[in-house]
Amino acid sequence: MTGTARRGRPRSEDADARILGAAQELLFARGYDRFVMDEAAVRAGVAKTTLYRRWPTKDHLLVALVAKVQDEVPVADTGDVRADLTVYLTAIATGLNRMRAVGRTGDRDDRSAGMVAELVAAAARHPDVGDAVRGLFARRNTLVLALLDHARERGDLRAGTSSTVLFDQLAGALYYRLLVTGEPIDAAYVRDLVDHALTGAAATPHPERN
Amino acid sequence: MTGTARRGRPRSEDADARILGAAQELLFARGYDRFVMDEAAVRAGVAKTTLYRRWPTKDHLLVALVAKVQDEVPVADTGDVRADLTVYLTAIATGLNRMRAVGRTGDRDDRSAGMVAELVAAAARHPDVGDAVRGLFARRNTLVLALLDHARERGDLRAGTSSTVLFDQLAGALYYRLLVTGEPIDAAYVRDLVDHALTGAAATPHPERN
Amino acid sequence: MTGTARRGRPRSEDADARILGAAQELLFARGYDRFVMDEAAVRAGVAKTTLYRRWPTKDHLLVALVAKVQDEVPVADTGDVRADLTVYLTAIATGLNRMRAVGRTGDRDDRSAGMVAELVAAAARHPDVGDAVRGLFARRNTLVLALLDHARERGDLRAGTSSTVLFDQLAGALYYRLLVTGEPIDAAYVRDLVDHALTGAAATPHPERN
């Protein structure tokens, strides 16, 4: 009843570390599609078996890797929604922009969605990877969504507003630019974005056509 | 007098048609990764050479295919921005939802981004495919952006508003749900989305634009 | 204590056997140029990788195959050079004649060098295949050359004679007919050949060796 008794040789934590290290290095050097499991194993000084015992798939490994490597994005709730959102989204944007360059060989390819696109595809291929990715994002954004809820409670956001929909608009715009249009995502854009989302596009005089 | 005199045997338009037909059929039956060039060639009654002469890569072919197949989404400018946007975005959403199912074998996997994710990854892998995809989206959205511009000129949208940013918020939210969070994209969501974007999230009393 | 400790999974001897079996069957059914690696792999129930891990090329495989399959030609040293040579060369001729027919589809083509020509070409294309072939022939003929040496020691062959040159004349004539002139190689021819080689063509009265 004590839980599962472990038998035999325990998994080497050293191997874990070496694998993740080598994998990260390789991923950032080559990019997603030119990342090769065989080479990752060799670089880590590990047998492929050891690698596949931990992650059932290249996709699983890389998603796990990115999840681990991903920057912790702190959320400060200062009471100024606009400012807090801007800071948070700028941090996200920075992270995304870094992902654009991963594995690209020198020549300018600023518009590429790079690794994020591959991760998204990986998530689409394996249901469980999808779950993991979604969980990852959910956890990451929990605090911001809470922040938005607080703002609404304080009266800084309109009552009828949905935190989710609002955040979809903001994060969505960033990912849309990254994955689809390839347009730049800089600080100015983030500021504009928050502005639009908070203020609304409709002309104020007649706030609602029915 | 108009152009370059063609030399040699011209490319068979018949082959083009047969390839695209067979490829589409195969793509929708199998999905992106189980789409096989060899079989596409056989089904089209065409040599693989003929296929690779036109598209240097499976990715190129499939992106071109989707570009061609993609539904024409009509844009009606009725003067009612909210309604026009809702209609347009609903059409887009319908298309995206259809892409979720492509190639899925029976088992429920509603949250998968399916083919769109693969196309996005393809665009990320090959710079030229990326260009094509971006051009495609640019062309597709030209009319809506114009519609938004008109609305602003009419005074239905605030003067300081950017059509691009506004549209990013809207389309972005859809793609974000499709590719990242996996949440459903239905008519109600689209309505909500347009609502938020037009009205803004900030509490109206003190419209804190600086 | 003897040698290198083997690491990793050892090569499957079963695979070796199945490959060679299937390949032989396929080769003799189809002939050299209609022998297809893909099919050989399938017939052997083996991945193509497994096949190419052993032989880097179709040429390599087929030469190795023929080397293995090649009839052991026994050499009997009865003390009667003429008879021994005749027996040996007849056996060789029989083998060569069999090779003429390999893979030929019904229609009479008796003059074709068939597979031997292809093997010779393969040997010419890859230096290492050439080495293998030469080694093969060297080993094969060792005993006959020894036999000739013994005969010379016994006084049955002239002292100044070279076993190599003598054998070149004999074997050479067979291969010349097979590969170049296409003329038949039957028992009568072999007898004639041995006769000429042993007796010499020059008129006996004045043996004009200088």
Add this chain to the structure above:
Amino acid sequence: MTGTARRGRPRSEDADARILGAAQELLFARGYDRFVMDEAAVRAGVAKTTLYRRWPTKDHLLVALVAKVQDEVPVADTGDVRADLTVYLTAIATGLNRMRAVGRTGDRDDRSAGMVAELVAAAARHPDVGDAVRGLFARRNTLVLALLDHARERGDLRAGTSSTVLFDQLAGALYYRLLVTGEPIDAAYVRDLVDHALTGAAATPHPERN
């Protein structure tokens, strides 16, 4: 009765010349298997059609080419069989040795049968090419065979001797070395060879064991 009246545009003799020139150059630069029809056409400034209208196959073209290029080997009938044969065979050997080097890239590969092996294989693949090659060799050797006949009539060769068999021994040995054993074929070898063939290998005392 004048023969077939030619209609339409006559074949360009210029094209013939350019093709053969370019083909020869390419063949000697690349060797048989890396000779590519496409490139031959380009180099000759000719369409592939033009090329295939003249020779139905790469094999046909190259055999025809070699036939044309092949050195005329003069046969002098001085009345000294031994000397005449030696001269003739040395000339042949020189030609064969030249063929060894064709298309070989710098690195030493003296033992390769080079192009001759490929020609022999080509002859084995297409019956008509085989006929052509055989005819070529037959014509080439007619004079030597006649020379041998004369020698026999003069009493310089034994009465029972067959010119064909004798010549098979001589030429065969050369080709055997070239195609099979890879051993060198130099002047000394040719002299030895003629010597053995004329004198015979059997010890003279008991010229014939029965």
Add this chain to the structure above:
DNA sequence: GGTTAATCGAGACGGTACGTCTTGTCTTAGC
């Protein structure tokens, strides 16, 4: 001088094998 017919350059095409690549599994021996 117009008609006819074969040739030419150019390059697409069908066919098909090749050898490579990568993934994920399996089999050894050793710890």
Add this chain to the structure above:
DNA sequence: GCTAAGACAAGACGTACCGTCTCGATTAACC
């Protein structure tokens, strides 16, 4: 039961080369 090493199955990919075909443009010979 884990590990290193590496063979293995599976299967798609893109390339290569051959020989054929389809254009439009020439180039004679015949009428």
